[in-house]
Amino acid sequence: MSLTPAAAAALDRQAIELPSWAFGNAGTRFKVFTTPGTPRTVEEKLADAAQVQALTGLAPSVALHIPWDLVDDFGKLAAYADDLGLRLGTINSNTFQDDDYRLGSLTHVDPAVRRKAVDHHFRCIDVMHATGSRDLKIWLPDGTNYPGQGDIRGRQDRLAESLRTIYDRLGPDQRLVLEYKIFEPFFYTMDVPDWGTAYAHATALGDRAVVCLDTGHHAPSTNVEFIVAQLLRLGRLGAFDFNSRFYADDDLIVGAADPFQLFRILAEVVRGGGMDAGSGVQFMLDQCHNIEDKIAGQIRSVLNVEEMTARALLIDRDALTAAQEAGDVLGANAVYMDAFWTDVRPWLADRREERGLPRDPVAAYAASGYAEQIAAERVGGRQAGWGA
């Protein structure tokens, strides 16, 4: 293992935001399996997130989801987080769980529904002011199920207007982060289905509108790292929602389904300056632990990102460039793969140890008794999930 000083500094800067909802229950339309100890409140979610940070040092902030994480006093919540060694991060809006949004929210034909959805985002901005969050992330769940059901063009025009209203409400240091998704929860059109659409809206809005790339939100066989490179080049890559997939938006643990893809993505992040200080690229997880332990799953996830980032930073850029410029196809690929196949795990364990962290955070968590403790303590109440 031999990272350049710049690469080592980049690794030192790495911070991965945890989504509060990863600690609640999640599932499929068929079944949501529950686990003992699942948080009932946002405070309990934060307590669980603090375990991940304590054992890895990689996850200093937590994203909130409104209204799931609504509290009366966000200042108090921020202080609570601070006590746990955490910061409150991105604020995520939600327009997919209200009956009024059956046929759309920011794109709805009815101005009253659009107004309601815009107001929800205003409320999110209020929360951002209280928490000190920089980013308002909008994953727009709007779309249609049947050809002819909606007017694709009209929906775009209404979306542009709604986004403009929201964007203009943001403070000067706040950003609108627009996420795209090819399908689900709608099955014919989504109103922001691809990066091109998110990019076109972002450029129309202004400099503080950027794009969120969820690694599971593309058509099969899409080259995701190309999009990463392109958005960085265009100055519009705002955030990642990391997860992995074999089929659709499977929301599996990042790196679980196609670790080489994660490597290629992170290699483009490094190449495009996304790991540089002040790059503005936010790394976040967005996964569903349908059947596995949630806290251990989050620990595994941040370790996966760190390990792969280390591999991406290991690429011998000089040798790679030389081979690329020489037209040496196999040689360039070999330089690239050499970093991928290097076993960075022992080195990262040493590095953790130097910093007073456990060599094996997964084992340390299992040994900590925390899972048993919350299972015993968190009895009664209503476990958090996507509905609350």
Next chain:
Amino acid sequence: MSLTPAAAAALDRQAIELPSWAFGNAGTRFKVFTTPGTPRTVEEKLADAAQVQALTGLAPSVALHIPWDLVDDFGKLAAYADDLGLRLGTINSNTFQDDDYRLGSLTHVDPAVRRKAVDHHFRCIDVMHATGSRDLKIWLPDGTNYPGQGDIRGRQDRLAESLRTIYDRLGPDQRLVLEYKIFEPFFYTMDVPDWGTAYAHATALGDRAVVCLDTGHHAPSTNVEFIVAQLLRLGRLGAFDFNSRFYADDDLIVGAADPFQLFRILAEVVRGGGMDAGSGVQFMLDQCHNIEDKIAGQIRSVLNVEEMTARALLIDRDALTAAQEAGDVLGANAVYMDAFWTDVRPWLADRREERGLPRDPVAAYAASGYAEQIAAERVGGRQAGWGA
């Protein structure tokens, strides 16, 4: 419109089974939208299904889902159905909603869980005896989410054993219908992911084990009509679950997403004898009316199947064969497409009129006041959905 006598007879025989659950609420993992008037009981589901049959004459039977449709006295339920002009049809088992099945049911490593899942199927067979149903349909929701999580091979071996036990319990006139699905609710492996697996198990079991083809359960770009033709050739096409999709198992109204695919499927059904008297191929709907009216959606669905069947029956088989044998690529395609583009709707309306049915069943339903009536009457109680 000019159907041959044999084609006209095939159209006369067409019967499309309705799933009881199509009348309850359905949705995505993000949200289940509800509608006023949604049935609370299996009797109310049957009442709604009876509307579809009364207005179209195409849907004389209803499939039940166990345990969602469990009643104390299935004989009484069958009599109730009979009063409504309906028969009780296929019995569908369910092993996806019990906490015990988180890691599998018929394939689980724990013999006690497998026993429980087998017993559930025994109970379904008991229901079949009470209802006079011929078919036990098993859509196996078992699978894994992470590489290494389960032993793919061991799961197959346990599945074979479980299916054998169930199969041996069937009566001499009953069939085991095994459905396959590429993914969901699991995202790495499904234990019956493709027709080849279903076919291999069916042939190992015996003559009364057949395959169910759900039109939404394949990888993108799979040629579904080829599978139809092949299963008919091999004598193992037992049933269809009709729906349509743009992306995954979208469960949209049959024919809505790719009407030409539905035509091609039905053309192979006709070609392979699947419309012949006694063919044993069961046509069923399996859809989710997430945002549209459910009863009207079912009416639209059976009409779509009928219209497309009429088009498939219209293919001039002699002309087609002649062009195929002459190697006339464009000519053969033209014969095929000529049937697809023929507007069979006026002719089918006439045909309905002759039979005392409304020319336009959708309009007749809207005019009937039934939707308003059930919305007014079905107040209180718990609306049926996938959970009950």
Next chain:
Amino acid sequence: MSLTPAAAAALDRQAIELPSWAFGNAGTRFKVFTTPGTPRTVEEKLADAAQVQALTGLAPSVALHIPWDLVDDFGKLAAYADDLGLRLGTINSNTFQDDDYRLGSLTHVDPAVRRKAVDHHFRCIDVMHATGSRDLKIWLPDGTNYPGQGDIRGRQDRLAESLRTIYDRLGPDQRLVLEYKIFEPFFYTMDVPDWGTAYAHATALGDRAVVCLDTGHHAPSTNVEFIVAQLLRLGRLGAFDFNSRFYADDDLIVGAADPFQLFRILAEVVRGGGMDAGSGVQFMLDQCHNIEDKIAGQIRSVLNVEEMTARALLIDRDALTAAQEAGDVLGANAVYMDAFWTDVRPWLADRREERGLPRDPVAAYAASGYAEQIAAERVGGRQAGWGA
């Protein structure tokens, strides 16, 4: 059949450009099957194209491919076309058949290779001046096969520079039309893989840079009509390359694989003003008649586009809008589908007859003896194909 006057006028305006190379041989990497009578020269290609126009009245212009269609005197070629009742249309560049372009053309690391590729486009612009063509279409075949082989970001930067140089050379009435494609001939990255990339480059270049949408150049399950609607909204839809596909860039006859998709695409073209006079949207075919007759294949293709355009124009826009605004999901879909299922063929045959064209152009072509004539006359020489 009842088109509004505006719709009828739109249909009257419809013109579909034929690609000269459709009349030459095409195939797969496995085999190029040849047919008797295949043109040896660009003049023979034009003669074949003139058959399509004579029998359908739908195809008044022919796109050329440089260098395949290079002649010494393009003024003379234009006059020859004029005698045949044709115009010369879009000029298509080619940077995929020279050994120098193995690792890229406009994106190559070597400035000398980029210069060569730019010069090729300058030559194409010279041809445009001679032929009076408006559009320079660039389908960029550049890409890489192996991760690490090339620098994704650097290739984009070089591409931007090359395109700028070409764009600045265009005359004030000429356009640069940039086509995107997800994969092939390269299998890891393409340098213009998606509409977002083509759009970002076009907006950077200027108002006369627009995007070409080839219907076969997307990932599986991409909603192509959404892209059509979006590019029209953004004012950047310059051209279509029509064909159809089941799997990849199959280049089958337009409308053959998924006729409903073609309908949805044309419905968005109509909705977005793409059929309006002066819209600037160029409709072109780009197909490979691997195993079927080429001239008959082109006739079938332009008829498919015309029939589907007629269906798209038949949509009752007032009724559709009313249902959409009322949130009537099934009703809006029904209005939409009603147009799709209407059999426009007899009406279009009548319309042709009124204009002195054959009711059935396919049959008229078969009866004309042209195929037999060219098979007899075009003996010797080298049949045109992708290589020449």
Next chain:
Amino acid sequence: MSLTPAAAAALDRQAIELPSWAFGNAGTRFKVFTTPGTPRTVEEKLADAAQVQALTGLAPSVALHIPWDLVDDFGKLAAYADDLGLRLGTINSNTFQDDDYRLGSLTHVDPAVRRKAVDHHFRCIDVMHATGSRDLKIWLPDGTNYPGQGDIRGRQDRLAESLRTIYDRLGPDQRLVLEYKIFEPFFYTMDVPDWGTAYAHATALGDRAVVCLDTGHHAPSTNVEFIVAQLLRLGRLGAFDFNSRFYADDDLIVGAADPFQLFRILAEVVRGGGMDAGSGVQFMLDQCHNIEDKIAGQIRSVLNVEEMTARALLIDRDALTAAQEAGDVLGANAVYMDAFWTDVRPWLADRREERGLPRDPVAAYAASGYAEQIAAERVGGRQAGWGA
């Protein structure tokens, strides 16, 4: 690195067959790039293959393609191979390059064409007797491009008959290995599109009919290792054609596109007994070195297979089984991934050194001067490619 004795023995047994055509030119329908030194004869192909074997010890046999590799005296060719330290392996038939096969070969409607295609396979069997080859591999390139063009069912019936005739001609120690492919060179149907079809034909034929799995021949998102496990369970996995892909049948170097998939495949091979002595599973490469050096590409390929096999053999089966049986989702996945992330390369280099092989075969090849030598010597003649 710590392999069990059984695992070490399995690794020792590993042999990867090279395809003779990998040393000739290959490309896309757009362009075949050539390289200096490309073989003109089968003898030169064998000489190149001998380089791979000499430097890696992993590739003791070479598959031949008929008619590309036809020689007058196969006994002499076998002796020549033997001198080079090679054996002649699988015989691959070819029915995709004759004009007669435009509409099919073993499935053609014309009995004379079917007869010709069967006779070609008889000739291949004659070659097998001369070379001592065990396996006749049939990749059937038959299919159709347009719906209606052919009769799907009739084509299956004719295929069954043709295969029966060929199978019956085989000697008692010879096998028929039937390969499937989802699409290309045909784009609507292939006559053997999936493993289910190949399996159904194989079981109908007899015990010596088995299936060949080409890793690039599936629909997007297909779980290939499931098919491997299933075919092994059913006793019908005869051979692999290894390569890799991002999109379609890209034919990239094995392990290049998705190394984790290759690991999962090999893990199932190990689990299912496919690495056991006498398993009958033949490992072969089938790739296209479109732009990279061919011999170096083959060396890279066999090393990729060896490295990944070592990783698959490293899986701690006891720990894995224990975690699986305990229902420890994350734990089982961790055991599995631990093997994947282990850097086996230094250990394999040591192992090569112990056997008198170069530690770094790629570097050794580059240093050998062989590439320069053949470029200088092989001047004139016609370079081998898919056409010859």
